[in-house]
Amino acid sequence: MSTDLNYKGEIVIVDDDPANLGLLFEVLKAQQYVVRVANSGRLALTVINSSPPDLILLDVNMPNMNGYELCERIKADPNTSEIPVIFISASNEAIDKVKAFRVGGIDYVAKPFQMEEVLARVESQLKIARLSHQLQMQMLRYQLDPHFLFNALNSVRTLIAVDSETAEEMIMQLADYLRYLLVSRNKLEVSVSEELEAAQNYLAIEQVRFKGKLIVKTNVDSRVENYLIPASLLQPLLENAIKYGMKSNPKPLEITISIELKNDKLCLKISNTGKWMAPRENASNSTGLGVGLENIRQRLRQRYPARHNFTISNDEDSINVLIEIPISEN
Template sequence: MNSNYSPKGDILIVDDTLDNLRLLSTMLMQQGYEVRSVTNGQTALMGIQAQPPDLILLDIQMPGMNGYEVCQRLKANPQTERIPVIFISALNEVFDKVKAFTAGGVDYITKPFQVEEVLARVENQLTICRLQGQLLKALAQEKELNQRIEAMATVEERNRIARDIHDSLGHALVALNIQMETALTLWQTDPTQAYEFLKEAKKLGSDALKAVRQSVSEIRSDPLQGKLLENAIATLTQEFYRTTGILPQCQIDLSYPLSNQVNTVVYRIIQEGLTNICKYASATHVQIQIHTTAEGLLLVLQDNGTGMSIDMSADGFGLQGMRERTTAVGGQLEIHSQPGAGWRITARFPRLVA
């Protein structure tokens, strides 16, 4: 016996006529099918429950429980409802085709049997069944893949929110810390001036709290909040001026339309860049250049501060966030810095129509 033998399908024949059972069984086994036979509906239901077949050939006229009833019970059971049923009927019997299909049958064959017809109808239904199984498997795999993609998207969304919190809150807290340090320094010598710095620190603290709430509630998905990019950058530079006393020199040309995605990335890069200058640069001059052409946008942010070896901060969360944001819209980011030579951030973006 060949241990690698695999039947073409498992078929259950239900017929109270033994001659029919023998004829159909022989016919199908010769074609490589595995065949089981029973003579009544009740036994058939128990056998199907114990070992569901791939296909059922079901006689209509049987004592006790006819074929219609057997089929209806199968279709009412979630475990057996997908098994295809081909009804068997004699030519001289009254065969209600509408009732057969309403009960759940998928096809029918008539006695006396024509070998070619029986084999064609059986193989047709088994092929349909196999294709349905493959489709269900493919759908299950697609569902699993979609779940994995959703999980990855969730992680990416968390990272995005984390970057938003880092960019918005970090910017506000750096400015707040500088205001508080200045107020403490002036507290004894110039209380009035110190009080003004404390008032500004309080405002920055309120802004930081608002940024956290907005990020958590995902309102920060649009940090521009409907503002034009020029106006949003002007707000950043004014905040930078109040914090450091340095008013960045801006050269902005937005003659060509930009997508909101690119606007947002440009805004975030400038925001993070100014935050880093506050933290590390000790600069006296800051320049922001933005130029658009028919091909895209060029952003340059540079200062004349102390600078540092780029390898020291290449993995910093802020710079990583800049790179990720730029790449996400198809842009390129270059960061240059050397001790004593300041920072220069250059970003190039392809033009996306707003």
């Protein structure tokens, strides 16, 4: 779901009746919605999976695949399961409404419909979906920050007794990072330059902590500075790279942050020396390697359903995490 303030929403209409399809298309288009159409269930799956919309208006009675079957398939796919579906049907029977809700529908409009009612229901469901999306993104983000803060404060506490000057330096870096969290706390997205500065503050804290055992390199295309990315996206990846890279790499750990434009995508890559350590199946939420990565997967799936790439690769002496997302400019 786009965060552009001028963006009202993208809607897919699925109906085998050309008259209904045309009417809904014209009215929604006039209200500044982005609209796509499909006249069958099979075509609808292709349209929806190619670029998931913000909302689906779905007819019930269609040949080959009816609306109930189509809705079940949409809800079974993790990339499309969160899309709200409003059923539009000639039947006003309670049993049909109950079935629509059971397969995952969020609302039901009986034909013949009044366009004012359809528009009101569309606007209401899009608003609910947008608020729900924002809440989920914030919750996923806040799962990470307390974990980092605990680790950082623990390191400062240890340093105070043995090296007060280094502890003071670390506190200053931590203050800069916490300032970023405070300023961006209500933002789901920040510019690449803001996120990179926060990541560098985090790495500076860890460099103080590891004293010469951590080498950081950056390779960032200057053209990407104003593009938007999810807030606090890099830090959990860097935390994993440090925590497990230190365990699997006997030499000083080297981390490289690369950000570039490639094929109309924003590509973010975190590479570190060392060997891949697979997540433990029963790792606890506070220390498991898989927690941070799964959090990132969920956030990307929420923000860019079916429009992103998140891959982890490893060779003999390095691990690479690559994220590719659509370009969004500040």
